[in-house]
Amino acid sequence: MKKILGSLLLLTFGLWAKSSYEWKVDISEKELYLHQAATLFMECTFDEKGKNDDVNFSPPADIPFGFELLSETTHFEAGKKILQYRYVLFAKEAGAFELELSPRMLFTTQSAIDNVIIGRDNVNELEVQREIAKLEPIRLRVKQTASDITGKLNLQTRQDIQTASAYEPVHLEIEIEGEGNLHKLVPISFEIEGVKVFSDTPEIKIQLSEAGYRGKWIQRFAFVGKEDFIIPSVSLNYFDLVSKEEKILKSEASSIKIASEGIKREELIDQVNLPSTRIELKDYLAYFYYLLSFIFGFVAAKLLKFPQRTAKKQKGEKIKAAKSAKELLDVLIICEKNLFSFEIDTLESAVYKGSAVRLDEIKKSALLRL
Amino acid sequence: MNEKINAIREEMAKVVIGQEKMIDGLLIGLLCEGHILIEGIPGLAKTTTVKALSSALGLRFKRVQFTPDLLPSDILGAEIYDPQKNEFKIKRGPVFTNLLLADEINRAPAKVQSALLEVMQEKQVTIGEESFKLSPPFFVMATQNPVEQEGVYQLPEAQLDRFMMKLVVGYNTKEEELEIARRISRGTSGKINAVVTPEELEMLKKQVSEVHMDEEVEKYMIELVSATRDPKAYGLEAIADYIQFGASPRVSIDMFKAVKAMAFLRGKDYVSPVDIAYIIKEVMRHRVILSYEAEAEGITADFIIDKIVEAVAIP
Structure with missing residues (x-):
């Protein structure tokens, strides 16, 4: 009851104390080409009462644009709380669109926050009043393009040698650099008869910018052949945003000359196997480590066993050294008496009752039990 | 017996x-x-x-x-x-x-x-x-x-x-x-x-009390009890720190009785150091109070008693 009354009071207070706000929305490009990026800028300014208020905005999922958050900041200007968002939009479909954005406004009060912090009246959740803000729709037009890649791109190739020995690898690096949807580039593959082509997974060094993704897309190859061969040219169709037209990025075909036969293929295979049989320094260290561990374990086991053997040996020596029945009886009492109960009984009656005893036989019997 | x-x-x-x-x-x-x-x-x-x-x-x-x-x-x-x-x-x-x-x-x-x-x-x-x-x-x-x-x-x-x-x-x-x-x-x-x-039980008790105990054996028992209180006097410096309190006078009293019964059970009419050796741990182990050091090092009262039996001269 107390909690309900408290909540009603807080809600009433919250309704009365709700702050006002103002949204500004802008977009860098209103006419886009397919896959082109544009920056959406959103700014919400609360009045002086809205220092505790907040915004919960998730980009709509059912629209033909991809959203990536570029930045989100909160700051105060003249006592007013200002939230700024920058999103990068990627056009996924051609056509004319109206982008309707509906951020959720969250209003609360300082006393509601205090109630949560100190747990007053068993309050577990922050008392929040929610409201959907309707922003001015953004009209966008997306133009169709023929290719899947759009941007401002350059292509470069780097090749290490032009002449090689047979089976000597020729390395080629293809780099596409610039702005655009670089993350959509597909790996390149080569098919050259008589040439073994090794290819790395493309290395993508890109980061989000206002113009979409910016950076480099690099793929590396190695070509191994025994006769002359040609590395064919590579071409990439894309829509160029500078000239506003479809373009093709193309590399030059490269002719590789095999200067001599070099080493035979069989020898190359043997050489490939060589590293697995060669023992390197780290292997020697590992062997040495295992050997040392074994020796240490062996020595430790011996040392641990040693005191037991020594104790047993000492007892045996004491038994052997006993010169009289009394001396031997004392030794056996101090040793494990339960083990020598027969010998102790015999010696006891000899020592204290004067009965006859053969000391050597008793010693032998005791030593056998030890 | x-x-x-x-x-x-x-x-x-x-x-x-x-x-x-x-x-x-x-x-x-x-x-x-x-x-x-x-x-x-x-x-x-x-x-x-x-x-x-x-x-x-x-x-x-x-x-x-x-x-x-x-x-x-x-x-x-x-x-x-x-x-x-x-x-x-x-x-x-x-x-x-x-x-x-x-x-x-x-x-x-x-x-x-x-x-x-x-x-x-x-x-x-x-x-x-x-x-x-x-x-x-x-x-x-x-x-x-x-x-x-x-x-x-x-x-x-x-x-x-x-x-x-x-x-x-x-x-x-x-x-x-x-x-x-x-x-x-x-x-x-x-x-x-x-x-x-x-x-018959009373008769058995009487027989036990009549078991002979030599003065040397009596003194030996007192020496053993005394060694728990002052181990250094018996060359037992190594175990001195392990004992917080030595055996009480009740140990001597009980030992005098118990060794006679032990000798009786072993079919003898006299007490020898052997009987003491057989019974000493049972009489003494719960009455020697070990120090914290002993407990920390896993030293038991039985170990202490073994060392004392080794150190005190047997009559």
Whole structure:
């Protein structure tokens, strides 16, 4: 009851104390080409009462644009709380669109926050009043393009040698650099008869910018052949945003000359196997480590066993050294008496009752039990 | 050895297999009227052995299972109001017996354990304003679980000192365990008959008290007890730090009695250092209070006693 009354009071207070706000929305490009990026800028300014208020905005999922958050900041200007968002939009479909954005406004009060912090009246959740803000729709037009890649791109190739020995690898690096949807580039593959082509997974060094993704897309190859061969040219169709037209990025075909036969293929295979049989320094260290561990374990086991053997040996020596029945009886009492109960009984009656005893036989019997 | 002792052993062997050291210890307690503490993990026939002994003796026997919620009045007795006579009357507890088996004594809290102190030492019980002498013989045989086990309390030193001997029970041998399992599965454990009358028991005690003990042996025992108090005087500097308190004078008193009974059980009419060697740990191990250093290093009272026996010259 107390909690309900408290909540009603807080809600009433919250309704009365709700702050006002103002949204500004802008977009860098209103006419886009397919896959082109544009920056959406959103700014919400609360009045002086809205220092505790907040915004919960998730980009709509059912629209033909991809959203990536570029930045989100909160700051105060003249006592007013200002939230700024920058999103990068990627056009996924051609056509004319109206982008309707509906951020959720969250209003609360300082006393509601205090109630949560100190747990007053068993309050577990922050008392929040929610409201959907309707922003001015953004009209966008997306133009169709023929290719899947759009941007401002350059292509470069780097090749290490032009002449090689047979089976000597020729390395080629293809780099596409610039702005655009670089993350959509597909790996390149080569098919050259008589040439073994090794290819790395493309290395993508890109980061989000206002113009979409910016950076480099690099793929590396190695070509191994025994006769002359040609590395064919590579071409990439894309829509160029500078000239506003479809373009093709193309590399030059490269002719590789095999200067001599070099080493035979069989020898190359043997050489490939060589590293697995060669023992390197780290292997020697590992062997040495295992050997040392074994020796240490062996020595430790011996040392641990040693005191037991020594104790047993000492007892045996004491038994052997006993010169009289009394001396031997004392030794056996101090040793494990339960083990020598027969010998102790015999010696006891000899020592204290004067009965006859053969000391050597008793010693032998005791030593056998030890 | 006395026929009666053999008869008791034979009766006990009907239900107890092996555990000769425990049986010897109990017999020594019986002959010396000393209280016995038996320690061992559950399932080692501690309670069975004590019950078997009481049956073989034909004495009045009571058993109290010590539990954490036990109260002193549960074992001593209490004053109960009689509405018909409009007066309080004494309801006697289970301590009014000859042989009291305090089972798992260290499961009860300290106040209950302390309630036994007066009974064990003075052999009398005070209920309300009245004190009652217990009819002889009276002795307590207590079993306890090792302190390392859960739900057990450490017995106070004063009470431990009242126990003449502490017997540590170990596992049976494989052959003994096979025989136990066979006998239990067949249900062939025999009925124990009372083979000793109270008069015969008194006779046995008299015979034990008549066992000869040489003055040299008496002095040897005093030296052993003294070595626990001042180990450095016996060249035992290495163990001096492990002992917090040495054995009390009760140890000497009990040792004098116990070694005679030990010699008697071994069929002799004189005490030799051998008898002392056989019984010293049982008499002393619970009365030598070890220091923190000893506990930290895993040193036991038995180890200390071994070192003392090695150091003190045997007469």
